Structure formats: structure tokens, C-alpha cells
Amino acid sequence: MEWSLGESSKRRFRLAWRGYNPREVDLFIEELKADLDRVKAHNAALQREVQDLAKEVSEHREREKAIRNVLTNVQKASEIMKANAEKEAKLLIADAELRAEKILQSAHRRLAQLHRDISELKRQRIQLEAKLRSTIETYRQLLDAQREDDQTEESVDGKVTFLNR
DSSP: OEEESSSSOEEEOOEETTEEOHHHHHHHHHHHHHHHHHHHHHHHHHHHHHHHHHHHHHHHHHHHHHHHHHHHHHHHHHHHHHHHHHHHHHHHHHHHHHHHHHHHHHHHHHHHHHHHHHHHHHHHHHHHHHHHHHHHHHHHHHHHHHHHHHHHHHHHHHHHHHHHO
8 A cells, every 4th residue: 555745755565464564554644643733834824824914915905995095085186176276267367357357447437538638628728829819819909009099199299289389
């Protein structure tokens, strides 16, 4: 009969007077027990290692899940921040456009007022020129009249002097 302990270990028993040699069989059984104890110890160590590795894998999966959650939250926060920044930029642009429009309207009103003021000043200048012309004409006429009076007076004085002589 042949027993195998792996590929390298094969055992043959010699036949004795009533079957196999009991001493060889007992030694073989002891060897098998020792091998079995070593295999059990090795198996227990492997099972502990498998449990440790399974625990480590579980921890890594939890970390990966947490990292994915963080990345998802960061992406969502980033998208929200981007959307808020775009809204704020649009509001700033709208506000700037509104202020620019108010400034333009104010400038147009000021320009219109300046045109009105210029027109009024031109009208006043024309009136002043007309009044000045009228005053100058009045004084010229007065001066002419005064000259005529002076000439008439001189002529009268000359006649009076002629008569008085």
C-alpha cells in the first residue's frame, strides 16, 4: 500500500507476518499527525491573514467610498460656486449697464440743458444787441437833435447878434 504526503513524499510499507509492520504504520501515523498539525497551523495563519486582508480591503473600500463622496460633494460645491459666480457676474454686469445707462441719461439731460442754456444766452445776446442798437440809435438821434438845436441856436444867436449891432 502506498500513502502520499504531497508530490515529494511517498511511503511504502513492508509486509510483515500478519499484515503490515505496525511500528512503521504507527511512525507514519505520527508523521501524518505532525504534518496535519503543521497544515492546520498554516491554514489558521492563512485564515488570519485572509481575515486581516479582508478587513484591510473593507477599510480601503470605506476610504474609497468616503473619497468618492468627498469628490462628489466637491464637484457639486464647485458647480454651485461656478453657478453663483456666473449669477453674480451677470448681476454685476446688469448693475454696471444700469449705472452706465443712468450716466448716459444724465449726460443727455445735461447736454440738453446746456443746449437750452446756450439758446437762452444767444436769445439774451440778440436782445441785448437790439437794446444796445436801440439805445445807440436813441442817443444818436438825441445827438443829432442836439446838434440841430445847437445849430439853430447858433443861427438864432447869430441873427440876434446881427440885430443887436
